[in-house]
Each structure stands twice: as C-alpha cells, then as structure tokens.
Amino acid sequence: MKESREYLSKILDAESIEDLMGVGPASDILNKLNANFHPFVLTVDSYKDLLEAVKAVRRSWPKENKGPFVSRQAEIVFYLTKTDGKLRKKFLEITDEHYRDRKLAKKWFKSLAQIIHSDKIGEDPIPFQTLSKIYEEMTHEDDGDE
Structure with missing residues (x-):
C-alpha cells in the first residue's frame, strides 16, 4: 500500500511531460488516477493531456496531508x-x-x-x-x- 501511495505521489508531483514519462506508461498513470479519484474519470490520449489533467487534479483535490507540512x-x-x-x-x-x-x-x-x-x-x-x-x-x- 505504501508503494501505491508513493506511485500516486510521483504522478501528482509531476511538473512536466518528461516527469510523467518517467513514472510510467500513460495508460497505467490514467488507471491509477481513475482508481484513486473515483467517481471522477479522466479520459486522455497523450502525455500532454495527462499532464493537464494532473495539474487540474492538484488544483482541485485536497492533498492528503497528515500533518502541518506542505510536503x-x-x-x-x-x-x-x-x-x-x-x-x-x-x-x-x-x-x-x-x-x-x-x-x-x-x-x-x-x-x-x-x-x-x-x-x-x-x-x-x-x-x-x-x-x-x-x-x-x-x-x-x-x-x-x-
């Protein structure tokens, strides 16, 4: 479960297409986002669109933060x-x-x-x-x- 959180964190921390490509295949990233933010469903066709979706998720979804730290x-x-x-x-x-x-x-x-x-x-x-x-x-x- 810890690995799953770390994987999701890498996705949500991505700042560029290259960062996302380093995380893994776009289809895997998309599946991970859709699984974690259900019933919210993303449909994208490229890393570029995926990056925009990740940025939108970051802006709108409160980060799970168990303490007073920003990161x-x-x-x-x-x-x-x-x-x-x-x-x-x-x-x-x-x-x-x-x-x-x-x-x-x-x-x-x-x-x-x-x-x-x-x-x-x-x-x-x-x-x-x-x-x-x-x-x-x-x-x-x-x-x-x-």
Whole structure:
C-alpha cells in the first residue's frame, strides 16, 4: 500500500511531460488516477493531456496531508534540522534495526537523500549533511562490546 501511495505521489508531483514519462506508461498513470479519484474519470490520449489533467487534479483535490507540512520534503528537512534524539528517530522512522542492518540503513538513507538532496531543496547544505551524519552513525563499526 505504501508503494501505491508513493506511485500516486510521483504522478501528482509531476511538473512536466518528461516527469510523467518517467513514472510510467500513460495508460497505467490514467488507471491509477481513475482508481484513486473515483467517481471522477479522466479520459486522455497523450502525455500532454495527462499532464493537464494532473495539474487540474492538484488544483482541485485536497492533498492528503497528515500533518502541518506542505510536503514530505519540508517534513524531512524540519525533522533533520529542528529536532534530535527520540523525536527525530520517531518521525524519520529510524529503528534499532537500522543500526544493525547496513542494507536497511543504506535503503533508508537513499530514500531520504533523493528527497532532500541540495539540488532539490536549494543552497542549504545542513539537511543533507545531517542525514549523512546519521547514516554514518548507523553504519559505523563498533570497536568493542557494548
């Protein structure tokens, strides 16, 4: 179900025809939109028309937002730069398993890095540096027993 939400989010975040093409075939995107916004039904014949439909959906359909943030990106930046400790771990979904499993830690890091990398959020390097530091802590080898 999480993958389904992420797929829909990629569709609704598309700003160009190329973005939509990167998400997948127009027919799949159309099916996903129609399934999620039933009884609203879209009929389009091209990525160009699909982009216009996506923009219309964004303007008219309230985004599912479970918090005070305008986007997942804003939420992640906030928790990386304005919180620490247990609160940060809770909201960034960091578990003890991330410190034991390097593959899980790497997957977590990459998923957040794609969202908050400096090419996407502008000049502020702090969020990405903080994310990198957390990842280093997760993957750091212990020298002794605890």
